[in-house]
Amino acid sequence: MASSAPSSSNDAPDPAPTNLRPTTYDSWCGVAHGCTRKIGLKICGFLQRTNSLEDKGRIVGSLKERQSSKNLLACENSEREARFRRTETDFSNLYARDLLPAKNGEEQTMQFLLEVVDILLNYVRKTFDRSTKVLDFHHPHQLLEGMEGFNLELSDNPESLEQILVDCRDTLKYGVRTGHPRFFNQLSTGLDMIGLAGEWLTSTANTxxxxxxxxxxxxxxxxxxxxxxxxxxxxxxxxxxxxxxxxxxxxxxxxxxxxxxxxxxxxxxxxxxxxxxxxxxxxxxxxxxxxxxxxxxxxxxxxxxxxxxxxxxxxxxxxxxxxxxxxxxxxxxxxxxxxxxxxxxxxxxxxxxxxxxxxxxxxxxxxxxxxxxxxxxxxxxxxxxxxxxxxxxxxxxxxxxxxxxxxxxxxxxxxxxxxxxxxxxxxxxxxxxxxxxxxxVDIFKFWLMWKAKGTVGFENQVNKCLELAEYLYTKIKNREEFEMVFEGEPEHTNVCFWYIPPSLRGMPDCDERREKLHRVAPKIKALMMESGTTMVGYQPQGDKVNFFRMVISNPAATKSDIDFLIEEIERLGQEL
Amino acid sequence: MASSAPSSSNDAPDPAPTNLRPTTYDSWCGVAHGCTRKIGLKICGFLQRTNSLEDKGRIVGSLKERQSSKNLLACENSEREARFRRTETDFSNLYARDLLPAKNGEEQTMQFLLEVVDILLNYVRKTFDRSTKVLDFHHPHQLLEGMEGFNLELSDNPESLEQILVDCRDTLKYGVRTGHPRFFNQLSTGLDMIGLAGEWLTSTANTxxxxxxxxxxxxxxxxxxxxxxxxxxxxxxxxxxxxxxxxxxxxxxxxxxxxxxxxxxxxxxxxxxxxxxxxxxxxxxxxxxxxxxxxxxxxxxxxxxxxxxxxxxxxxxxxxxxxxxxxxxxxxxxxxxxxxxxxxxxxxxxxxxxxxxxxxxxxxxxxxxxxxxxxxxxxxxxxxxxxxxxxxxxxxxxxxxxxxxxxxxxxxxxxxxxxxxxxxxxxxxxxxxxxxxxxxVDIFKFWLMWKAKGTVGFENQVNKCLELAEYLYTKIKNREEFEMVFEGEPEHTNVCFWYIPPSLRGMPDCDERREKLHRVAPKIKALMMESGTTMVGYQPQGDKVNFFRMVISNPAATKSDIDFLIEEIERLGQEL
CATH class of the missing domain: 3.40.640.10 (Type I PLP-dependent aspartate aminotransferase-like (Major domain))
Incomplete structure (x- = not known):
């Protein structure tokens, strides 16, 4: 299903770290990647060549651990590691106080947490499903008034666990899917599965x-x-x-x-x-x-x-x-x-x-x-x-x-x-x-992701985002519907551009055009949030009126999502 | 199994908030609790008496939501909400890149996350099990050298998901169970199940x-x-x-x-x-x-x-x-x-x-x-x-x-x-x-706990901790093995005391005794960490030599755990 890590190529430069002062983005990247490859080669070479007792011991130990882990996985309901199965549980008469550390609270606790996990897994699944919306937008006053029984107010008396589960579902329902392949709104996007596992563990360790x-x-x-x-x-x-x-x-x-x-x-x-x-x-x-x-x-x-x-x-x-x-x-x-x-x-x-x-x-x-x-x-x-x-x-x-x-x-x-x-x-x-x-504890999820992807995995992930930015830039730079904020290729995954609605195309640069153009991005963004299909940021900058700033850091995004964003902006902006 | 929320009593004072300046802890507490009870009464009374359309609507909406949630729970494998079941999966040939957003990655992703959840649920279960240790102590150099294949170093190449799961198990294995009923080491202790669910959801929402x-x-x-x-x-x-x-x-x-x-x-x-x-x-x-x-x-x-x-x-x-x-x-x-x-x-x-x-x-x-x-x-x-x-x-x-x-x-x-x-x-x-x-997002777990416990639930939880502190104080204040750091009842859940080993009992206060007593708490704490049975803090303060500071904030702790701590200190300190 999956092969082992890709082999490192040996054609990267091998610069001495102290003399590195890259000035352009290309040399900067080249050096960074070269350094990465070099570290990769070193480690791979080391593992292949070394015969030292200590490292053998470590490898053998690791294999042993794998073996014992396999045994452990196969060992259903052993005394040491229980396997938990969800059963239909009526949570309407259960309260927080019935969960651990309550006496005999173990079964209810496990069922409650498995129910929560089910809600989360459904959310994860939908997050990556392009047929779902990025968000279901509501104004603050709408949510504060209580949407279909979702009451944000706190009370003196406890709610049943059933209601707590409903609250969890509603919280996700009215939130924003920041891991959706079409969420481009911030620099932090995406939902990494290893990082998620790491964060769940971090919460559980609670230290x-x-x-x-x-x-x-x-x-x-x-x-x-x-x-x-x-x-x-x-x-x-x-x-x-x-x-x-x-x-x-x-x-x-x-x-x-x-x-x-x-x-x-x-x-x-x-x-x-x-x-x-x-x-x-x-x-x-x-x-x-x-x-x-x-x-x-x-x-x-x-x-x-x-x-x-x-x-x-x-x-x-x-x-x-x-x-x-x-x-x-x-x-x-x-x-x-x-x-x-x-x-x-x-x-x-x-x-x-x-x-x-x-x-x-x-x-x-x-x-x-x-x-x-x-x-x-x-x-x-x-x-x-x-x-x-x-x-x-x-x-x-x-x-x-x-x-x-x-x-x-x-x-x-x-x-x-x-x-x-x-x-x-x-x-x-x-x-x-x-x-x-x-x-x-912010470290564990990062450490675990590094373990799971290796340095090469992070490199590939970043490269993919850079390629998508280039794809977007190449696609829109010469079209009359769009105007780039600055000349030349983007240096990072940021692509800054104006959408020019039909009514402004061909109009010479003047105060009136600038004022009108300034209002285009906010209008499209508002329509975009109402329809919930995708999200991208905009802002003015210095003497530039409001423009879109597309950023790609979401590993879930593909060329089709870039295409979708462009089409969506055109669809929402055609009447402006 | 569980009853509804306890009824509020009406005998609490009803002070005007602006004139409250309690000076003693008792009056301070009385006012705080009174205020809480008052809010409780207000809300309860309001819910019982009110007939306004808006509130009726809200209650009906909430009931409807409950109903629909029940339908939803009963609806196995519906298109909208899938139910996930763990199957035996071989993770040794799977890597991070095979998980979502990878194409066809859904099944592996769900199985991987369910496997992680199983590890976490086992950890939760053991956390509340008094027959398990609080920690399995190792020095930094031991962990850095790699314990039984647990290798903390990061590499260029990815590890299989099987190894990632082993890493997760090992991370918990060599950590400290801060939710264990006998962990008293910090002001933040305990592992609240609603808070845990809240934090898992927060990680998943990742915003x-x-x-x-x-x-x-x-x-x-x-x-x-x-x-x-x-x-x-x-x-x-x-x-x-x-x-x-x-x-x-x-x-x-x-x-x-x-x-x-x-x-x-x-x-x-x-x-x-x-x-x-x-x-x-x-x-x-x-x-x-x-x-x-x-x-x-x-x-x-x-x-x-x-x-x-x-x-x-x-x-x-x-x-x-x-x-x-x-x-x-x-x-x-x-x-x-x-x-x-x-x-x-x-x-x-x-x-x-x-x-x-x-x-x-x-x-x-x-x-x-x-x-x-x-x-x-x-x-x-x-x-x-x-x-x-x-x-x-x-x-x-x-x-x-x-x-x-x-x-x-x-x-x-x-x-x-x-x-x-x-x-x-x-x-x-x-x-x-x-x-x-x-x-x-630090708010959600707190909000969810408040929903699930109500203000009364938090009040009960804090009262229980205060009672345990009083129990400890009453138990040790007149024993020759212990000496209190200050006279009088504790104002909060902190109980500060010295353990006096047999060799120091009856010795008059002098520099020699003080020097020896100063070394007692660190020695007992070190032995305690080696044996992993419980954890409590110590420190000097002003002119007082090292003393134990017991703090109770862990809702899992009971009188038996307080008894255990005292016995354990005596056991570890009897030869000093």
Whole structure:
């Protein structure tokens, strides 16, 4: 049914990681893929050639485990592992208090959870079924009034488990199928089955990342995965740092905190009043740097926006000019945020030239690769597996080249949590690196997906999305119904375009046309949501009026779904 | 099997929410419970008496839905809802790429997910089985070396689904059963079955809280639940604010940001350099305020610690003295954090007296009720349902009395996300209130638990934990093997005590005894983890040497588990 992993080809370049400064997207990708292939070859070669006892032992152990797992699967209703079968159960007289840990609650519990699973499996099945809608749209007031008995209000008294199951069905019914092959609305789309299994397990394990004590396996998985990510980025020192955080905005916030602490460690105790007036530089495309600037006490006035070219890439000369201008005014430039794959255009900032400027002025370079990912030159990197890699929300990592900064920056040494007299190596208690105290287990689903797909699997998945973006671009670029927002091929999976309704075709560019065109995308989007057939984002950007931003990160999408989107936009927009 | 909800009694006081300033725990509890009962009566009475068409319609609708749900459950293999049965499947030749969205991947996908569910159901079953261990402890290097084929390293090539299932089993095998009736190690314990179902559904829905567009139902559930929580707190104005955040530390951070923005809105644009030297006040028990102080640019030196009495409660006179001292030095007092249920002692700060001081000096009063919850007087409150209420991790809310501050403080108006020309009421796009961009759906499991238990169910659950704490206290307070850390009954479920091994009994208090006693709890804890029978926390506190801190938030725990813990500590400590 399925073959083993594809063999790696040997024709990729083999660059030394420290000298890599790809400037174009092609070289950037080439290097990233080359690096990936190289790691693949190394591991494959290693497994084929090695005869060391340890590795033999590991392979044999793994085979043994498989064997025992087979036995286990075959062993129906053994004492150790029960197999659960659903039976018809009347939930109308059962309540939450009848479930475990209630006495004799096991059977009801298993039946209830199996019933929930049935609802979820039906949802999963429909998610991938193109004959179903992406959403069944209702306005807030409609849902608040209660749709066909779906009552959102909370009450003092319990509802029966039967009603709880109905609530679960209704919650899914009135929601949005973000894994539907025709959901293109956000950067995070798709519903990965391994990731889903991982998240179900994570919920069931219900633990907390702050100490090794209560999350031993997850803490190690995080450490191993962060190291792997740093290797792929290309950082040569083994001792970098990082942590999974609740999303890219928080990862970016960590990068600013790390930079500030690195250059001005006294800020931790004395605050912003004790340091010079610091400024941060970024392009205007994502608000997370401004948000973090406000939160961390820099002030948004001190987040200086760098000009971009027509493709949405930072103009390095403008960055340098603004650094000099800030210095002349008595400010101290601290930090530059470059983006690898911007939110709207999917643009890659010229990382190498920015890195040179940062080196010249001794600034911290952070790369927000939340959407792009890959191989980079930076002091820190934000990498969101929940975007391009299709991991379930939430899954974002902040990676720092230098070890110890996160710990130094955030450590408060709470004695009640991070006791130093534990019996194990307490350096595995990672909680004091975080700005959170408790921290959700975001690692397992990602680790499990990596196990199940391998690096090559992720590579194929990303490549497929890139190919679909190219397909879309090629298909619409020369048609009168569409107009591209910028010239040239997309660098990422973002394809930005206007739909030109019949009434505006051939009309010369003027204020009237611009005003009318500005209203086209919102109208089509509203009709699209009403009909529930597909979802795609739109926004204005700088002096550009509202345009569609198509993004492809959903592994379920195929060329037919791209075709459908185009036809649907034309269908909904033909009367405008 | 199960009866309907217990009837509410009518003997509770009926206080006006605005005048409530309970000072003792008893009055505090009485008011909180009274309030709850009152709400219960109102709703019950309303349902019994009302004859309005709308409510009749709602009830009839709900009954209809139940009926149709029954039909649906009875309708095996209908076209709309399939019922899934597990069959023996060979996963050794199947890979992630064979699952949906792969063509013809449906059957494999369902079988794979059902197999995962079987693993999880077995784990759930064992979690509540007292004959199983709480954990099977291994040191980091042991797990990293690979236990019986459990290899944590990531590779380029995919693993078969069979191996993925083994990985899932192993991950649970080497983890910690935080829902085990004898796991007392953290404030968050237990594994609630409704919460688990909610979290599985949340993972499957895999969406993001930032806009109504893609999370319509969850956004409304959050709004309704936050309003309910504000009602229970007792805030009389309807227009408070709040948001669910990734944990109590972040919720506390929000409170400081809200206070700063309220008094000095210019901080958002101009940063900390433009405002006076601000100071924050808190007691020393939880590091989150210090952590937030460092992150937000106040500096930890400007987080002033207030003295506590022997029960771990803030001494109001010391707060006032320190406010005056700071003012005399030219600092501007901004914010006081009071705690309702401290982490170690479970102490309740004297909220009323602190509120009076805050009113006198015009300071923001935040109450960290992460562990305590309840009815409070404050400008903002942190309330962590993932602690005392047993909701699965993560689930924390920041509640603000005044509407609009979170939005004003954090809003950046990103045009690509929060378009103002959408067809629905965009005030439901809550993303710009958060410091995050994407935000995990933490609300659904909580909402579903509330539905399933009702307010009365949560009340019973908390009462049961309080009773168990009293049972433990009464049992050990007069025994020579134990010494209480402070006199008097516990205020919360925290019971703090030393175990006195035979060799130290009768020895007068001296440095030698103190040094020896300091090493007792870590040794017992290490032996406890090795034997895997139970888990409880310990720490030093101020001038007190290491003591055990027993906390009860696990609804699965019974008196027998408390007995077991005491016996186990005695068994492990008798040779010390």
């Amino acid at each position: 907390n990342m702050f100490t090794y004590e209560i999350a031993p396996v997850f803490v190690l998985m995080e450490q191993i995965t962060l190291r792997k990510m740093r290797e792929i980025i290309g950082w040569s020192n083994k001792d970098g740092d990082g942590i999974f955080s609740p999303g890219g905005a928080i990862s970016n916030m960590y990068s600013i905190m790390a930079a500030r602490y690195k250059y001005f460690p006294e800020v931790k105790t004395k605050g912003m009043a004790a340091v010079p007036k610091l400024v941060l530089f970024t392009q205007n495309i994502h608000y997370s740097i401004k948000k973090a600037g406000a939160a961390l006490g820099f002030g948004t006035d001190n987040v200086i926006l760098i000009k971009c070219n027509e493709r949405g890439k930072i103009i390095p000369a403008d960055l340098e000019a603004k650094i000099l201008e800030a210095k002349q005014k008595g400010y101290v430039p601290l930090f530059v945020n470059a983006t690898a794959g911007t939110t709207v255009y999917g643009a890659f900032d010229p990382i190498q030239e920015i890195a040179d400027i940062c080196e010249k002025y001794n600034l911290w370079l952070h790369v927000d690769a939340a959407w792009g990912g890959g191989l980079l030159i930076a002091n820190s990197v934000t990498w969101n597996p929940h975007k391009m890699m299709g991991v379930l929300l939430q899954c974002s990592a902040i990676l720092v080249r230098e070890k110890g900064i996160l710990q130094g920056c955030n450590q408060m040494c709470a004695g009640y949590l991070f006791q130093q007299d534990k019996q194990y190596d307490v350096s595995y208690d990672t909680g004091d690196k975080a700005i959170q105290c408790g921290r959700h | 993001n809280m930032f806009t109504y567009e893609i999370a319509p139902v969850f956004v409304l559930m959050e709004q309704i639940t936050l309003r309910k929580m504000r009602e229970i707190i007792g805030w009389s104005n309807k227009d408070g604010d709040g948001i669910f955040s990734p944990g109590g530390a972040i919720s506390n951070m929000y409170s400081i940001m809200a206070a700063r923005y309220k008094y000095f809105p210019e901080v958002k644009t101009k940063g900390m350099a433009a405002v006076p030297k601000l100071v924050l006040f808190t007691q020393n028990i939880h590091y989150s305020i210090k952590k937030a102080g460092a992150a937000l640019g106040f500096g930890t030196d400007n987080v002033i610690l207030i003295k506590c009495n022997e029960r771990g409660k803030i001494i109001p006179a010391d707060l006032e003295a320190k406010i005056l001292e700071a003012k005399q030095k030219g600092y501007v007092p901004l914010f006081v954090n009071a705690t309702a249920g401290t982490t170690v002692y479970g102490a309740f700060d004297p909220i009323q007296e602190i509120a009076d001081i805050c009113e006198k000096y015009n300071l923001w009063l935040h109450v960290d009720a992460a562990w305590g919850g309840g009815l409070l007087i404050a400008n903002s409150v942190t309330w962590n349902p993932h602690k005392m209420m047993g909701v699965l991790l993560q689930c924390s809310a920041i509640l603000v009395r005044e509407k609009g501050i979170l939005q004003g403080c954090n809003q950046m108006c990103a045009g690509y996300l929060f378009q103002q020309d959408k067809q629905y009421d965009v005030s439901y796009d809550t993303g710009d209130k958060a410091i995050q961009c994407g935000r995990h």
